[in-house]
Amino acid sequence: MKVSIEWLQEFVDFKLSPQELSHLLTMAGLEVEASETVDGDTILDVSITPNRADCLSVLGIAREISANLGVPIRQPLISVKEDETTSPDIEIIDTEICHRYASRIIYGVRVGQSPEWLVRRLEAHGMRAVNNVVDVTNYVMLEMGHPLHAFDLNRLEGRRIVVKRAGDVGRFKTLDGEERRLNRDMLMIWDAVRPVAIAGVMGGLDSEVTPSTTDVLLESAYFDPVSVRRTSKALGLTTEASYRFERGTDIEMIVRALDRATALIKELAGGRVTALTDNYPIPYTPPEVSVSLQRIRGLLGIEIDESSIVEILKRLNLQYKKEGEGFVITPPSFRRDIQQDVDVIEEVARLYGYEKIPSTMPAIRLKRIEGNDNFRTIRLIKDAMVKAGFSEVINTSFLNPSALDELNIPDNDRRRRLVHIKNPLRREESCLRTTLVPSLLNNAVLNQNRGERAFSLFELSRVFFDRAEALPDEVMQMAAIHCRPLRPSIWEKAHNGFYDIKGAIEGLFDFLKIKGYSFQRSDKPPQPYLNPVRSCAIVINGEVVGSVGELHPSVVSLYELRGDISIFEINDLEALIRAIPSRITYRQLPRFPYVERDISILVNKDVPVAEIEGVISSLNSEIIESVRLFDIYTGKQIPPEKKSIAFTIRYRSSDRTLTDDEVDELHSKIIDTLRHTINAELRG
């Protein structure tokens, strides 16, 4: 809300610089966001919170200044001389949403341009001048906060006003020339036969005051805030009037605002004024709010005395009665926001000064709330990923539904159970994510386009699956992408990036003490967007928790990515967290020495190392402590369909020193078993 300091000074005396006034208002809760100087006057832009409809006017802000400075307020001088004894014909039908309607007619006005001072004031407050009659209604709205409307009386059928809902009207042309589609429940102002204005929002094109208008009917009414808001929202039409009505106008000011406008119109445009019609079917009854001294002091944590409180109540026009150890407050009709004791307490605090409330530390009883420890584990997981070389990204939760097609996600996949946003910012952001992968691919594209060739990124966020309940299933997932150039620098060992990202998962599981995990291949690729022969499922205790692999070449080219790109996904992080052992059990350190034997075998190229390890562990020997792969070789001296694999097996017993004989026996047994199960040939 813009307000001129010059105009404020018509109602309240103060000797403050614009900066000092801005500070005063800001510290009173009316934040001054900007100010500008126009023709020697300063216009402040004041942010008015929705509870303070009473401050949406020059007079309202002047009232605040008066209360804060403790100086009196001057009300505008209003005197109307009635020239006619007749009065407008007004009928309110829907009284529950129009509690009061007051009106006067001014006959024989000369519609024309407003004087310079009026035009300047309107423009300084962000309004356009139209003609002297319309300008006066706007002027009074700015000054007193009450929106008014002027009709061309001769364009009202039957020269009367009826206030009732739209019903079957259907369409209506507002004075901005737009045709509006009406709901049945919208409150309208009618003449004898048709609607002439949308109550509290905007007048109609067919009844507006024009240069040829001679007789004017002025409206000053109280419309129900909820009704006006619904209408304004449904029409997508917010006006200075609707903005004020939906926040609540002062029902007791209606006649004064009407008379202020009447007098000004008569002064600027001439004319003969009729008597007043004031239909007031639902009179205002102020609430009574009780508040105790103890509650004021207790809530604010201050030692304020009773007389200081009384002084504050007086300054704010809050009528009070002493009652017991407290007060019963009757707020003025313009302070509809004061309904409970805490509302009064806020007023006391405001004028006492928030800044005078001393800092204290609460004396509270400690209490532990169960079931909120995942955030700690999630922090550990993020830290472990960071130590594995991955940087955390955070993307919006929005998904472009076409991204699922790009990743070849099948139609019956869970990830197709999308949650749709009714009012997205863009079509590309119209759903909520069911997978983190498209976001990471986009992050890779952005970074590659900015010249970065090697990076490792991860995200840990919720995804959302639609289900047969009001709220979707929110699942915490983690995904990571690892990009490295196809030709790494000379001193870096050449290997597939897949093993970097797999190593990160293994490191993470080891850090979390998760046991019983494996990486499993099957005939069906784990993800449609992964390279089918360079990917696998991540399995913990027999349950698939995620997938890891190289990005499918077709996805790489679709996204126009370059280099060696690997991705992993953990589909349900909370399931992973559940797999973390609740406690660590110490195992006795070994007391006897180990014996190591190397083994070097030739096997078919397609035998996975995990299978060989599986064969060895299937022997279930208590003295095999570990099996460590140390070489894989193909090439010279090896038949083309074979590979050479070498392991070190460490043997150790927990209760004795092993003899060479028993180690040799077991070692031969291992070799035999490998020979029988996977056709391994022992190498030299």
Place this chain on the structure above:
Amino acid sequence: MIEELRSIASLAEEEIQSTETLNALTSVKAKYLGKKGLITERIRSLRSLPPEKRPEYGRLLNQIKNRIEELLKEREGYLKEADLDRRLKAESFDVTLPGFCIPFGHLHPATRMLNEIIDIFVSLGFSVMEGPEVELDYYNFEALNIPKDHPARDMQDTFYISDDVVLRTHTSPVQVRVMEKHTPPLSVVAPGKVYRCDADISHIPMFHQIEGFMVDEHITMGDLRGVLEVFAHEVFGPQTAIRFRPSYFPFTEPSAEVDISCVLCNGSGCRVCKNSGWVEVLGAGMINPRVFEMAGYEPGRYTGFAFGMGVERITMLKYGISDIRLFLENDKRFLEQF
């Protein structure tokens, strides 16, 4: 004879000092002190001297032997050290080549900030609770005293899933969810993502908030100030001042906007604080009795405070980040700075 002895001594000294290798030193040692060494031989022939000459000659001989041994030892130490030096020089490599260890990654600055904030409140005894990001209109608005058709709804541009379901616009619904399940005393912080239907140079449609609230029988607005002062001092340093301004949130009454003295200019006025010396960091207030009523608490029994802050905003102030859109861009060069 004595003369001869002296010349042997000086010759030995000269030879030892000019020896360049440990092998050569061993030969020198043998020449003088070996079985047939010049000194050894003379010690052996001592017996053949006339008895009156023996003491003087013997003493001198002994002195010379000791002196040679001392010199040999000294030279040996020197040569060993020189030897090691030579060997090390030959083994040097280029320490400026990059290391092989995988460089650590980086936490997103919002996470980093959030962790810091959570730690401060946990150290004060707060618990951490979370709530859904897709939320019922009831929890996001109505139970927080923001009925449908209330102008306060304009304070937050809302993404709707349906008429009754929204993307939460703030973390405040966690207040109600926690209060429905737990009775006071309560000290809780609720971090998480929130959504606003708003995107321009200074707004992003998803950001992080952290909500805090404390409810018991005698919580005051002074306590709110005390706790927020601890927060401001921990995050921005002990010189930071805080300022409470009256404001409006439907779920708190009295409500306050909380400013801190500008972190850039320390309150003297600059571009960041628009010359006011203060920057807004969070909204706070005393929990509205209507919220307690919605949660089913006995009327009038409890008081409490609540506050909510935008994590990105705090992060921007703390690290001097000028563009909020960087938080969702995930440029590696941005992430690596934190």
